[in-house]
Each structure stands twice: as C-alpha cells, then as structure tokens.
Amino acid sequence: MKFLCIDCDSQMQFEERQVPGDGTFAAAFRCPSCNRAIALLANPMETQLVGSLGVKIGGRTLDEQPLELVRSTVIGRDDAFEDAPTAQASNRPRWSLDARERLERVPSFVRGMVKKIYTDYAAEHGIAEITPDVMDVARTELGLEGM
Amino acid sequence: MGPLSFRTYHEVAGEDRSQLGEQVSAQRERVSARMRLVTHVIAVMSGKGGVGKSYVTAGMALALARRGYRVGVLDADLASPTVARMLDASGPLRIDSDGAHPARARIARRMEGQVTDPSSNIPSSAAPVVFSSDLLLADGAPLRWKEPGTEQFVWRSVLETGALREFLSDVVWGVLDVLLIDLPPGTDKLGDLAQLVPNLAGAIAVTIPTEESRRSVERAMRSAASAGVTLLGVIENMSGYECGGCGRIDRLFEGQAGAALTAEFGVPLLAALPFRALDSSQPPALDEAMLVGVLSSITTPASPAP
Numbered sequence: 248m249k250f251l252c253i254d255c256d257s258q259m260q261f262e263e264r265q266v267p268g269d270g271t272f273a274a275a276f277r278c279p280s281c282n283r284a285i286a287l288l289a290n291p292m293e294t295q296l297v298g299s300l301g302v303k304i305g306g307r308t309l310d311e312q313p314l315e316l317v318r319s320t321v322i323g324r325d326d327a328f329e330d331a332p333t334a335q336a337s338n339r340p341r342w343s344l345d346a347r348e349r350l351e352r353v354p355s356f357v358r359g360m361v362k363k364i365y366t367d368y369a370a371e372h373g374i375a376e377i378t379p380d381v382m383d384v385a386r387t388e389l390g391l392e393g394m
Numbered sequence: 395m396g397p398l399s400f401r402t403y404h405e406v407a408g409e410d411r412s413q414l415g416e417q418v419s420a421q422r423e424r425v426s427a428r429m430r431l432v433t434h435v436i437a438v439m440s441g442k443g444g445v446g447k448s449y450v451t452a453g454m455a456l457a458l459a460r461r462g463y464r465v466g467v468l469d470a471d472l473a474s475p476t477v478a479r480m481l482d483a484s485g486p487l488r489i490d491s492d493g494a495h496p497a498r499a500r501i502a503r504r505m506e507g508q509v510t511d512p513s514s515n516i517p518s519s520a521a522p523v524v525f526s527s528d529l530l531l532a533d534g535a536p537l538r539w540k541e542p543g544t545e546q547f548v549w550r551s552v553l554e555t556g557a558l559r560e561f562l563s564d565v566v567w568g569v570l571d572v573l574l575i576d577l578p579p580g581t582d583k584l585g586d587l588a589q590l591v592p593n594l595a596g597a598i599a600v601t602i603p604t605e606e607s608r609r610s611v612e613r614a615m616r617s618a619a620s621a622g623v624t625l626l627g628v629i630e631n632m633s634g635y636e637c638g639g640c641g642r643i644d645r646l647f648e649g650q651a652g653a654a655l656t657a658e659f660g661v662p663l664l665a666a667l668p669f670r671a672l673d674s675s676q677p678p679a680l681d682e683a684m685l686v687g688v689l690s691s692i693t694t695p696a697s698p699a700p
Contacts, residue, residue: 323530
C-alpha cells in the first residue's frame with residue numbers, strides 16, 4: 248500500500264503506527280514535499296483479515312516468532328508449551344515487579360513469546376528495566392494489541 | 395480540479411513499507427527450508443470422514459518407524475485432531491528460538507517390546523515425532539479463535555491455512571525420511587498443502603468399501619489430480635471384519651471401493667485392512683503387505699492420475 252500526495256505527486260512517508268483500541272490499526276503518513284499529514288484508520292475486521300495472513304501491516308519490526316500466528320490467535324491450553332530458558336546475559340533487561348505481575352496476566356499459552364518480544368525490545372533500545380510503561384510503548388510501537 | 399490521472403502502484407518508485415508480498419514470500423521460504431530436510435512428504439487424505447484415516451496414518455507411521463525410517467506425523471485436522479492420541483504423544487512441547495519441538499510417539503516403544511512407562515516422554519530415535527492441535531488445546535475444548543468474534547466465517551479458513559503453514563515451518567521436524575500429513579476430510583486442504591510444500595511427494599487416499607465412500611473419495615482424488623498432486627495409492631480400511639477368535643474375515647460393508655478407485659486412477663491398492671476388535675493395550679498395527687506397498691509408493695511414485 249502506498250499513499251500519494253495528489254498536490255505534490257509525491258509518495259507520502261510513513262511516520263508512525265498505533266493500535267489505539269478495539270482492533271483499530273492506525274498509521275500516520277506525511278508528504279515530504281508539502282508536509283501534509285494523513286492518518287490511515289483500518290477497522291478491526293480489515294486489520295483481522297490482513298493479520299490472519301500472519302503478516303504485519305506497516306512492516307515487521309521484529310523477527311517472526313515460532314508459531315506466532317497460532318499462539319496469538321488460538322485459545323490454547325495453559326501448559327501447551329515449555330519455553331526454553333534463555334541464557335541470562337549480564338546486559339539483559341530486568342523486569343520490574345509491576346511488569347512481572349502484568350506479564351503473569353498474559354495467558355501462558357502465549358506468555359513465553361510475549362516475554363521474549365518485550366525483552367528483545369528493551370535490549371535493542373538499551374532499556375535496563377522493563378516496566379509497565381515500557382510495555383505500553385513497545386506494545387504501541389510493535390503493534391502488539393492484546394499482549 | 396479535473397479528473398485525476400493516477401499512476402500505477404509500481405510506477406510510484408518508493409518502497410512499500412508493509413512489504414506484505416515479501417512477508418508472505420518469507421513465510422513460504424521458511425516452509426521450504428524446513429521441508430528441505432524431509433525426503434518424502436506424503437499427505438493422507440479422504441473425501442469422506444470416518445473412514446479411519448488417522449488410524450491408517452498412525453499405523454503407517456509405526457510401520458515405517460519399525461523399518462528404521464525416521465518418521466514425522468503432522469495432524470492437519472485442526473478441529474478434530476486424533477492422531478496424537480492414537481500414537482500416545484503428549485506435551486508440553488518445548489519451544490525455543492528454532493521453533494516448537496514435536497512430541498514423541500510413546501506407543502512405538504511398546505511395539506518394540508520395551509518397558510512401558512506412560513509418564514515418561516524420553517525421546518527414542520525409533521519413535522515417530524508428532525505435532526497436532528490436540529497438543530495445544532485443553533482436553534475436550536473445541537478449536538476457538540480469539541476476537542473479533544463476529545464475521546468469523548470470513549477469515550477462519552485463512553487462519554486455518556496460516557496455522558497449517560506454521561505447523562510446517564515452525565515445528566522443528568529435523569531430518570526425516572517421511573513426513574505423513576493427516577488431512578481433514580474434504581478436498582480443499584490438499585490444494586493448500588500442495589502450494590505450501592514444494593516437495594510434496596504425493597497423496598494416499600483412504601476409503602472404506604462402500605459406494606458412498608467411493609464417490610466421495612473419487613472426488614477428492616480428482617481434486618488432488620487437478621491440483622497437480624501425485625496419487626500414490628489407495629488404502630481400503632474396514633475391508634471386512636476379522637473375528638477376534640478364529641481370525642476369519644467376513645464382509646462388513648457392501649462395495650469394493652478400493653478396487654474401483656485403483657482401477658479408475660491407475661494407482662496401486664496399498665492395503666485392504668480388515669476391521670479388528672482392538673485390544674486397547676496394543677497399538678494400531680498394519681500388515682506387512684501394506685508396509686511394502688507404502689515403501690514402494692514412495693520410492694517409485696505412480697504417474698499423476700488422469
């Protein structure tokens with residue numbers, strides 16, 4: 248999908264995306280010539296349809312996780328998976344108590360994958376401690392609604 | 395402002411940040427990469443439900459494993475998975491950055507006369523590896539997808555195909571001689587599979603003797619042929635009833651669907667399996683003739699059906 252500024256005949260550049268709620272996918276684009284900005288709002292059904300393909304609107308910001316589509320969409324049993332323990336490197340981010348409690352509320356069917364996503368996000372951004380605020384920002388940036 | 399004159403998508407030179415086409419291509423490449431380690435990918439299909447397709451799949455897996463083949467079984471019947479239970483495979487499944495590791499069939503070790511320990515899931519190199527939605531769902535729970543809860547009919551089949559794709563690409567199948575894919579009844583999933591798996595060796599059709607089954611399986615086989623899938627042969631299940639006492643085989647159903655389908659499509663009848671009263675302590679076992687037939691079919695595949 249490309250957005251063209253009609254007045255300038257220029258392709259508009261992606262600025263940011265958000266998942267503001269109720270399944271809506273939002274993305275902002277700006278014309279590099281005249282600076283005009285527009286927002287794309289995809290309704291939940293359109294978002295779901297594209298998401299059903301296992302692809303990410305706006306492009307992937309992190310590698311696809313094993314069984315990502317299945318773990319994100321199927322209501323599965325809590326003890327389906329044993330996540331392999333990850334080596335605790337000294338530069339890996341810590342989890343604050345609040346963040347841990349929030350993570351515990353994620354269904355265990357998908358918890359391991361969610362934990363890895365947030366941990367990788369924090370590590371890549373040089374964040375030493377994962378807090379609920381960090382999770383909120385990552386969730387928005389990565390388009391992780393429901394996680 | 396007068397009428398607009400749009401350029402085409404490709405005429406606008408800038409990149410498409412979503413790159414959905416590239417994402418889909420990457421998914422397919424992941425399937426290909428995983429399947430490259432599998433010598434023979436074989437679908438087990440039937441147009442009709444209730445013909446014992448999963449039972450036959452489990453039996454084939456064990457028969458091949460007994461002969462030293464490295465065997466995997468993928469239960470592609472997401473909504474009604476049974477083959478994992480038949481092979482006594484259970485979770486939890488280990489998952490790491492490489493993917494989800496399949497369960498091991500424990501029933502195979504019973505076949506080998508080894509000590510049975512139902513609580514143990516120690517890998518045995520001889521036992522088939524298994525992946526099934528049965529390992530992911532709570533006992534007795536139906537397959538359910540998350541929100542949105544409305545208009546699910548629009549996207550459910552897309553999700554199911556996506557799940558099948560991930561079962562192929564994200565399960566650590568490792569190096570296998572044979573991967574058996576137990577398809578749900580019907581004809582559509584085989585077409586999806588043929589597009590997902592470039593090295594699909596072919597499909598084995600399972601029928602029971604009845605005319606109704608013949609008609610249903612005939613449609614499935616024609617569908618397979620039109621999708622370019624090689625038909626490897628037919629297995630007729632419930633081909634008579636074997637007395638548990640004297641071993642005599644009597645007729646169970648009217649009809650000769652197995653013979654009719656093999657004649658029509660020019661493929662071998664890999665086995666005619668009588669219905670047996672099962673001893674629950676025994677695994678489903680297939681006879682030597684069938685094993686030879688299956689081995690023959692994967693080493694010298696039949697010509698594509700008409």
